[in-house]
Amino acid sequence: MFEIQPLQLIQCLIACLSGGVGTYLMMPHRRQFAKPGLVFAIGLGLILFAAGQLMMLGGSPTPIVSKVFFNIFAIASVVASALMITARDPVHSALWFAVVVLSTSGLFLLAGAGFLAAGTVIVYAGAIIVTFLFVIMLAQSEGKAVYDRLARQPAQATVTGFILIWCLLIVILSNPGNTYFQSGSNSSASLAPRLIPAKDLVNYKRLTATNPTYMVMGKTLTPEITLPDTIQATLPAGIPQPHVAGLGAAMYTTHLISSELVGAILFVALAGAVVIATPRVGGESS
Amino acid sequence: MLLEILGLLIKISLVVGITQGAVAYLILVERKIAAFAQDRVGPNRVGPLGLLQPIVDGVKMFLKEDVTPNYVNKPIFILAPFLTIVTAMIGFAVVPFGPVGPNGPVLMDGPIQFQIAPGIDIGILYIFAVGSLAVYGIILAGYASNNKYSFLGGIRSSAQLISYEIPMGMSILGMVLLVGSLDLNSIIEWQSKHVWGILVQPLGFFIFLICAFAETNRLPFDLPESEQELVGGFHTEYSSMKFGMFFLGEYLHVITVSYLVVILFFGGWDIPFVTDSAQTGWIFAMIKVAAMLGKVLLMIVFVMWIRWTLPRFRYDRLMELAWKRMIPLAIANMVVTATVLQLVRG
Amino acid sequence: MPNSIFTSADLTAYLAIGAVLFGLGTIGFLSRRNLIVMFLSAELMLQGVGLTLVGFGRYHGNWNGQILMIIILTVAACEAAVSLALVVQLFNRSKSLDVTIWRDIREAGLPALVELDQDVEPFLAAPGSESYPHLSPSGREPEVSVVASGQRAN
Amino acid sequence: MTHSAWLVPTLPLIASLVTALFGRRLGEKAHWPIVIGIGSAFLVSLGVLFGLDHPEKIHLAEWIHVGSLNVPLEFRVDGLTAMMLPMVTFIATLVALFAAGYMAGDPGYTRFFSVVGLFVFSMTGLVLSNNYILTYGFWECVGACSYLLIGFWHEKPSAAAAAKKAFLVNRVGDLGFAVGLFWLWTVIPDHNLAYENVFGMLSQISEIDRLGIGLLFFWAATAKSAQVPLYVWLPDAMEGPTPVSALIHAATMVTAGVYLIARSTPLLVGIDTMAPIVATIGCLTALMAGFYALTQTDLKRVLAYSTISQIGFMFMGIGSGVGSVVQFAVVAGMFHLFTHAFFKALLFLGSGSVMHAMGHVIDMRRFSGLRHRMPITCWTFLVGSLALAGLPPLSGFWSKDEVLAALSQASHVSEHNGNHGVATLYSMIYWAALFTAGMTAFYTFRAFFKTFFGPEKLPSPNDPEAAHDDHHHHGDDPYFGKESPYVMTLPLQILAVCAVFVGMVFAEPTTGWFAHLVEHSIGFEQLPHAEAHGFDWVTAVLGTTSGLIGLGLAYVMYAKPSELPAKIAKTLKPLYDASLNKLWVDQIYYAVFVAPLLALAQVCRYFDTYGVDGLVRTVSLVPRNIATGLLQRFQNGVIQAYAGVAALVVVGLLVILVLT
Structure with a gap:
C-alpha cells in the first residue's frame, strides 16, 4: 500500500x-x-x-x-x-x-x-x-x-x-485513493469503496438524479451533492446546496444523541467551572 | 471577473469613505445633542452652525504629537487601535444598504447589489463573529499600555463584552426562527412581506437594544472608559490619531449596531404599504436606501439621546444585569417563540 | 469555492495542514512549561483535527465532519472553562504557572527532569522606568456592599 | 359484611403510609391517622364477627405465579379469623390511644405510630391469609415490625442488642417454618398451599410427613411465641416502649405461633406423638417462666415471664388434643389466648402507666405504695391481676379452667385408649399446670403489692438501688408521681371492664359462643369431637384454690413490709439464685452456641488473613518487583513526558499502518 x-x-x-x-x-x-x-x-x-x-x-x-x-x-x-x-x-x-x-x-x-x-x-x-x-x-x-x-x-x-x-x-x-483520483483512470476502481461505500454511491446518484428532495422528519430537504470529482461530473448541475438548514437537519436527526450529550457536557462544565473557581470562604486560597 | 472585482473595490471604498465621513459628523451631532440636553449652544464658531467643526477636529487629530510612552508593549500598543477600527469596518461587508437581489437597478447587464458581499447566507453570524473580535482592540490596548487604569479598563471590557454577547446572540434567535434564515436580506424581505420585527419580537428587541449599548461601550454601560474611576480607561495612554482611531471605532460600532437594529426589528428599507421586494428600477432603489438611512439616523440619535439621559451602572450591577436578567429573558424569549412557531406551523 | 468541486487534491491539502497544526500543537504541549500555553497548544491540536474533519466531510459530501467539529468546539469550550478554573486555583496555591512544579503523582525517589533555571535566555527589558500594573485595591470598598455581603453570609 | 374483611388490614396500612409520609407535618397529631385507621378496622372486624354465617374467601389479586406455584393474594374469613380480628384491632386501638399519651414528646413519635400501623396490617393479614405462603409472608412482616419496635430507642445499646437478639432468635424459628413449607410443598400433589386444599388432601400425605411438618411448624411457633428453648428473646424485648410490649409481646404477635398451630390442627390430627410434645413443651415453658417470675424485681419483666408462662398454658391446651378431645383442646387453647390478650394488655398498660408516673423507672424496689397516688391504675391493675390469677368470675378463670379441663380429659381419653404412659404424662402436666397457676397468682400479686401497697415511696436519684441509673431526668416531668392523663387511663378502664366480662360472655359453660365460632373454621369439621363439655367443677375448685393460695402467700409476704421474703430467700438460696438468674439459660446458650461459632469465625479469619491473603500477596510480589525495578522510572509526574510517549505511540501506529 x-x-x-x-x-x-x-x-x-x-x-x-x-x-x-x-x-x-x-x-x-x-x-x-x-x-x-x-x-x-x-x-x-x-x-x-x-x-x-x-x-x-x-x-x-x-x-x-x-x-x-x-x-x-x-x-x-x-x-x-x-x-x-x-x-x-x-x-x-x-x-x-x-x-x-x-x-x-x-x-x-x-x-x-x-x-x-x-x-x-x-x-x-x-x-x-x-x-x-x-x-x-x-x-x-x-x-x-x-x-x-x-x-x-x-x-x-x-x-x-x-x-x-x-x-x-x-x-x-x-492514500490509495490519492493515486486513484489523481491518475483519473479506472484502473484501480476496486479501491473506490474505501472512500465511499458503493451502496451509498448508488443512493446518492439516485437521489440527486431523479429525486432532488427527500423527507426528513416531515420536512423537505435537498440532498447534499458534494461528491468526489469523478462521480460529481456525472451529476446534473445547478441543484442548490442547503447549508445551515442541512447542517441543522443532520445535527438534530442523525446526530441527535451527540448533540444532547454535548449539551449535557456543557452544563456539567459550567457547574464544574463555577465550583472550582469559586474561592472557598475562609479557605486557604485567596 | 475583473469587472466584478473592480465593482467590489468601488463598493468597499464607497462604504469606507461614507462611513468615515459620517463618523466625523456624528461627533458633531453628538456634541449638539449634548449641548441641547445641557441647555447650551454647542460648537457654532467654525463655519455656519459649526458645520466645519468635524473637519477642524480631524485636522487637529492628525497634527497632534503622537506620544508613545517607552514602557508600553510596543507591537501590541500599535496593533490595538488598528484592530479596533478594522473589526469595526469589516462588519459592513454583509450589511445591505438597500435592496439586494435580482430586482435591483440594472447597470451593465446586471442588477446592482447594495451590499458588499451578497449571497452570504450566514450574515448575522458573520456580524457576530466580527463583533466578537472587537474586544481584542480594547483588551490589548489596556494590556499593552502597562498602566493600572488602562489595564483595569481592558479587563472590565473583556468581561463585559463577553457577557453581553450571549444575550445579544440569543435575543435575535427569535427573529431567525421566524424568518428561517440567517441572511440579513431575507430578514428584511420577510418583514416587508409580513410585519416588522419589533411587533412580533418586542422582548427580543428590548434585550438586543440593551446589549447593543453594552457592546458598543456606550453610556450607561461605558465602564471600560469611565472617566471618574479609570482616568480614561483603556485609551489613557493613547494620543493623536491612535486615540482618534478608538474614537472612530466606537462610532463605527454605533453605526453597525444601528443598522442591525433597523434590519432586524424595523424592516430595513421597508416602508409599510409603499415598498416591496418585487419593485425594480432606480427610483424605488433610492427610496429604499433613503428609508434605511433615515431609520439608521434616527436610531443613532436615539443612542446619543440615551447617553445624556441615563447615569452609568455600577460594575457588579452591570454583570448581574447580563447574567441574571438578560440571559434568562433571552432564553425564555427563544423558547416561547420556538414553541409558538411549532404550534402554529404544526 | 464553496460551490465548486472539491477534489481529492484539495482533501490532501486540508489533511496536510491539519496534520501540521496537530504536530505543532504536540510540540508546543511537549516543550512549553507555561500551563496556559500548554492549553493553547492542546487547542491548536484540536484545530488541526477540525480541519481534517471538515475536509473529509466536504470530500464525502455529508455533514458529519462539520457536526463533529461543532462537537469538538463545544468540548473545547468546556475544557477551556474547567481548565482555566483549575489553572487559577493552581496559580493561587503556588503563585506560578510552571507545570513542572506540579509533579505530585510521580513515583517516590525519582530525580527531577527539568533543567536548572540559571541557563535562561536573558530577558530584554524595555528601556526606561517600568511600571507594571499591580492590582492593589484603590480606595475603600463601598460600605453598602460590605453590609450586604455580611448579611448574605449570615 | 364478611366480604369487606380485606379492609381490616388495608386501613391500618393506609394509615401507616399516611403517617410515614405526612407525619412530620402532623407533628403532635401524628397518632390520629393510626387511631382512626385501626379504630375503623376494629369496627369493620366487629361487622365481620357479627356478620359471619359461613366461611368466605376473598380473592384480591395474583401474587406469585411461577410455573406450578400459584400463590394468590387471598383472604379467608372463618371462625378463627373472626375471633382474632376484633381482638387484635380492639387492643391495638386502645394501645394506640394509650401510646398517644405515653409517647408524647418522643422524637420518634411519628415513626412509632407508623410502625404500629404496619404491625396491625401484618398481624391482621396473618390471621386473614388463606394460604401458607401468604401466612409466611405476613409472619415475616410481623417479625420485622417487632424488630423495628423493640429497637425503637436504637440509640440505647441495650435496645439495639435486644432487637438484634429477637430478630436472630426468630430467624432460627423462621427457618423451621420455611423448611416446613418446602416439605409441605413437595408432598402436596398440586403444590397449592391454600388451607382448604391442604386440609382436603390429608389422606394423600403420609403420617411421617405430617409429623415432620408439624414439628417444624411447632419449631417456628416456639420462636415466635417464646417457648422453650427459644423464649430468650422475649424478656429482652421489654427494652421497647411499654405500649409495644403490651400490643406485640403480650397480646398479639406472640400468639401467632399458637394461632399457627391451631390453624394447622387438621393437618396434625391423628398423629399421637404430636400433641404430647406440644403439651410437654408448653408445660415446661409455663413452669420455667413462672419460676423465673417469682424473683424478678423489674415490673415489666415479671409480666414478660408471665406472658411466656401463659403462652405455655395455651400450648398445653392445644397439646391436650388427643383422641376425641382435639376440638375441645383447640377451643381451650384459643380461648385462653383470647382472654389473655385482654388482661395481659391491661397489665402491661398498667405497668406503662406506672412507668410514666415514675419517670421511666420500672424497678419495683425503687417505688411502692402508689395506690393513693394512682388510684385508677391501681384498681385496673388489680382487676388484671385477679384475671391473670384465674379467680372467678373473671375472664382468666374461665379460660384456665378450660385448659385444665382439656388436660384432664386428655388424660382420661388416653387412659381409655390404653395409652398409660401418655395418660400419666398428661396427669403430671395437669398437676404441674395447677402448681403453675398458684405460682402465677403469687408472682402477679407480689408485683401488685410491691407496687401499690406498703409505704409510699417514689424513685429518686439518691436511691442506692439506682446505681445503673436511667438517663431520664424527671425534674420537669409534669406527670411525675401523679396519675396518668385521661388518654392513658381510659384504655385501662375499658380493658378492665373487658377483662372482667369477656370470659363470661364467651365461655363454654355460659354461652358457648367461642367454641361455636372456632368450630366453624376451615378443616375443623373433620376434627373428632366428643359431646358437649360440661363445666368441670373439680378443676374449677382446684384451680381457684391454687390461685387463692398464691394470692394469700403474696399478701402475707409483700402487702406490708416484712422480713419474711428475705428469710425465705436465705433459706432456699440455691432455688432463689436459680430463679433470679433464670437457670443460667442465657449463659448456657452462649457457651453452647455463641462461643463455638465465635471460635470458628476466628479460625476463618486467620485462614483468610494468612492463607488466602498470603497467597494473593505472594502472587502480587511478581508485578510489584517488575514495577519497582523497571517501570517506576517512567512515572516521573511530568505530564509532558506522558504526552511524549503518547505521541511516539501514535507514530508507531502510523508506521504499522503504512508498512502493512
Whole structure:
C-alpha cells in the first residue's frame, strides 16, 4: 500500500527537516553563540520555507481566487501556529493562536463550512482566547517568567513532533485513493469503496438524479451533492446546496444523541467551572 | 471577473469613505445633542452652525504629537487601535444598504447589489463573529499600555463584552426562527412581506437594544472608559490619531449596531404599504436606501439621546444585569417563540 | 469555492495542514512549561483535527465532519472553562504557572527532569522606568456592599 | 359484611403510609391517622364477627405465579379469623390511644405510630391469609415490625442488642417454618398451599410427613411465641416502649405461633406423638417462666415471664388434643389466648402507666405504695391481676379452667385408649399446670403489692438501688408521681371492664359462643369431637384454690413490709439464685452456641488473613518487583513526558499502518 511518489517523499522530508530546525531555533532556550533575535529570524525563515514546501505538496483548489486565499490562509495558519508555540510571552501566544483560528476559519469557509467558520470565530476567538488572555493577564502580567523563557527539552520535543508530522504526511500522501483520483483512470476502481461505500454511491446518484428532495422528519430537504470529482461530473448541475438548514437537519436527526450529550457536557462544565473557581470562604486560597 | 472585482473595490471604498465621513459628523451631532440636553449652544464658531467643526477636529487629530510612552508593549500598543477600527469596518461587508437581489437597478447587464458581499447566507453570524473580535482592540490596548487604569479598563471590557454577547446572540434567535434564515436580506424581505420585527419580537428587541449599548461601550454601560474611576480607561495612554482611531471605532460600532437594529426589528428599507421586494428600477432603489438611512439616523440619535439621559451602572450591577436578567429573558424569549412557531406551523 | 468541486487534491491539502497544526500543537504541549500555553497548544491540536474533519466531510459530501467539529468546539469550550478554573486555583496555591512544579503523582525517589533555571535566555527589558500594573485595591470598598455581603453570609 | 374483611388490614396500612409520609407535618397529631385507621378496622372486624354465617374467601389479586406455584393474594374469613380480628384491632386501638399519651414528646413519635400501623396490617393479614405462603409472608412482616419496635430507642445499646437478639432468635424459628413449607410443598400433589386444599388432601400425605411438618411448624411457633428453648428473646424485648410490649409481646404477635398451630390442627390430627410434645413443651415453658417470675424485681419483666408462662398454658391446651378431645383442646387453647390478650394488655398498660408516673423507672424496689397516688391504675391493675390469677368470675378463670379441663380429659381419653404412659404424662402436666397457676397468682400479686401497697415511696436519684441509673431526668416531668392523663387511663378502664366480662360472655359453660365460632373454621369439621363439655367443677375448685393460695402467700409476704421474703430467700438460696438468674439459660446458650461459632469465625479469619491473603500477596510480589525495578522510572509526574510517549505511540501506529 506504500504508494507515494519519490518526489513527494523527498519534499516531505525537506519540509519536515527545515521546519523542525526552524522550530527548534525559535524555541525559547539558552543561546550562547548568537543573539536571540537573529536565531529567531533564521528559524522563522526556515519555517516559511517549510510552509511553502507544504503548499507545493498538497495541491490547492482550482479557481484562482480560491487558490490565492487558500494559500494565504494555509501559510498563515502554519506560521502562526509555529510562532504561537515559540512565543516568549503567553499573551503573544494567545494572539498568535487567534491568528491561527482566524485562518482556520478561512479554510473552513473555503471548504464550504461557513456556519462553522463563523461559529469557530465566535467561540474560539471571541470567547475562549479572550478568557485565556484574561487569565494570563490576571496571573502574570509580563512575559519574563523563567519558565516562559526556557523550554523543556526543546530538541526532543521538536524531533518527536516532526517525526509525527512526517508520518502523518506520508500516510496522507500515500492514500490509495490519492493515486486513484489523481491518475483519473479506472484502473484501480476496486479501491473506490474505501472512500465511499458503493451502496451509498448508488443512493446518492439516485437521489440527486431523479429525486432532488427527500423527507426528513416531515420536512423537505435537498440532498447534499458534494461528491468526489469523478462521480460529481456525472451529476446534473445547478441543484442548490442547503447549508445551515442541512447542517441543522443532520445535527438534530442523525446526530441527535451527540448533540444532547454535548449539551449535557456543557452544563456539567459550567457547574464544574463555577465550583472550582469559586474561592472557598475562609479557605486557604485567596 | 475583473469587472466584478473592480465593482467590489468601488463598493468597499464607497462604504469606507461614507462611513468615515459620517463618523466625523456624528461627533458633531453628538456634541449638539449634548449641548441641547445641557441647555447650551454647542460648537457654532467654525463655519455656519459649526458645520466645519468635524473637519477642524480631524485636522487637529492628525497634527497632534503622537506620544508613545517607552514602557508600553510596543507591537501590541500599535496593533490595538488598528484592530479596533478594522473589526469595526469589516462588519459592513454583509450589511445591505438597500435592496439586494435580482430586482435591483440594472447597470451593465446586471442588477446592482447594495451590499458588499451578497449571497452570504450566514450574515448575522458573520456580524457576530466580527463583533466578537472587537474586544481584542480594547483588551490589548489596556494590556499593552502597562498602566493600572488602562489595564483595569481592558479587563472590565473583556468581561463585559463577553457577557453581553450571549444575550445579544440569543435575543435575535427569535427573529431567525421566524424568518428561517440567517441572511440579513431575507430578514428584511420577510418583514416587508409580513410585519416588522419589533411587533412580533418586542422582548427580543428590548434585550438586543440593551446589549447593543453594552457592546458598543456606550453610556450607561461605558465602564471600560469611565472617566471618574479609570482616568480614561483603556485609551489613557493613547494620543493623536491612535486615540482618534478608538474614537472612530466606537462610532463605527454605533453605526453597525444601528443598522442591525433597523434590519432586524424595523424592516430595513421597508416602508409599510409603499415598498416591496418585487419593485425594480432606480427610483424605488433610492427610496429604499433613503428609508434605511433615515431609520439608521434616527436610531443613532436615539443612542446619543440615551447617553445624556441615563447615569452609568455600577460594575457588579452591570454583570448581574447580563447574567441574571438578560440571559434568562433571552432564553425564555427563544423558547416561547420556538414553541409558538411549532404550534402554529404544526 | 464553496460551490465548486472539491477534489481529492484539495482533501490532501486540508489533511496536510491539519496534520501540521496537530504536530505543532504536540510540540508546543511537549516543550512549553507555561500551563496556559500548554492549553493553547492542546487547542491548536484540536484545530488541526477540525480541519481534517471538515475536509473529509466536504470530500464525502455529508455533514458529519462539520457536526463533529461543532462537537469538538463545544468540548473545547468546556475544557477551556474547567481548565482555566483549575489553572487559577493552581496559580493561587503556588503563585506560578510552571507545570513542572506540579509533579505530585510521580513515583517516590525519582530525580527531577527539568533543567536548572540559571541557563535562561536573558530577558530584554524595555528601556526606561517600568511600571507594571499591580492590582492593589484603590480606595475603600463601598460600605453598602460590605453590609450586604455580611448579611448574605449570615 | 364478611366480604369487606380485606379492609381490616388495608386501613391500618393506609394509615401507616399516611403517617410515614405526612407525619412530620402532623407533628403532635401524628397518632390520629393510626387511631382512626385501626379504630375503623376494629369496627369493620366487629361487622365481620357479627356478620359471619359461613366461611368466605376473598380473592384480591395474583401474587406469585411461577410455573406450578400459584400463590394468590387471598383472604379467608372463618371462625378463627373472626375471633382474632376484633381482638387484635380492639387492643391495638386502645394501645394506640394509650401510646398517644405515653409517647408524647418522643422524637420518634411519628415513626412509632407508623410502625404500629404496619404491625396491625401484618398481624391482621396473618390471621386473614388463606394460604401458607401468604401466612409466611405476613409472619415475616410481623417479625420485622417487632424488630423495628423493640429497637425503637436504637440509640440505647441495650435496645439495639435486644432487637438484634429477637430478630436472630426468630430467624432460627423462621427457618423451621420455611423448611416446613418446602416439605409441605413437595408432598402436596398440586403444590397449592391454600388451607382448604391442604386440609382436603390429608389422606394423600403420609403420617411421617405430617409429623415432620408439624414439628417444624411447632419449631417456628416456639420462636415466635417464646417457648422453650427459644423464649430468650422475649424478656429482652421489654427494652421497647411499654405500649409495644403490651400490643406485640403480650397480646398479639406472640400468639401467632399458637394461632399457627391451631390453624394447622387438621393437618396434625391423628398423629399421637404430636400433641404430647406440644403439651410437654408448653408445660415446661409455663413452669420455667413462672419460676423465673417469682424473683424478678423489674415490673415489666415479671409480666414478660408471665406472658411466656401463659403462652405455655395455651400450648398445653392445644397439646391436650388427643383422641376425641382435639376440638375441645383447640377451643381451650384459643380461648385462653383470647382472654389473655385482654388482661395481659391491661397489665402491661398498667405497668406503662406506672412507668410514666415514675419517670421511666420500672424497678419495683425503687417505688411502692402508689395506690393513693394512682388510684385508677391501681384498681385496673388489680382487676388484671385477679384475671391473670384465674379467680372467678373473671375472664382468666374461665379460660384456665378450660385448659385444665382439656388436660384432664386428655388424660382420661388416653387412659381409655390404653395409652398409660401418655395418660400419666398428661396427669403430671395437669398437676404441674395447677402448681403453675398458684405460682402465677403469687408472682402477679407480689408485683401488685410491691407496687401499690406498703409505704409510699417514689424513685429518686439518691436511691442506692439506682446505681445503673436511667438517663431520664424527671425534674420537669409534669406527670411525675401523679396519675396518668385521661388518654392513658381510659384504655385501662375499658380493658378492665373487658377483662372482667369477656370470659363470661364467651365461655363454654355460659354461652358457648367461642367454641361455636372456632368450630366453624376451615378443616375443623373433620376434627373428632366428643359431646358437649360440661363445666368441670373439680378443676374449677382446684384451680381457684391454687390461685387463692398464691394470692394469700403474696399478701402475707409483700402487702406490708416484712422480713419474711428475705428469710425465705436465705433459706432456699440455691432455688432463689436459680430463679433470679433464670437457670443460667442465657449463659448456657452462649457457651453452647455463641462461643463455638465465635471460635470458628476466628479460625476463618486467620485462614483468610494468612492463607488466602498470603497467597494473593505472594502472587502480587511478581508485578510489584517488575514495577519497582523497571517501570517506576517512567512515572516521573511530568505530564509532558506522558504526552511524549503518547505521541511516539501514535507514530508507531502510523508506521504499522503504512508498512502493512
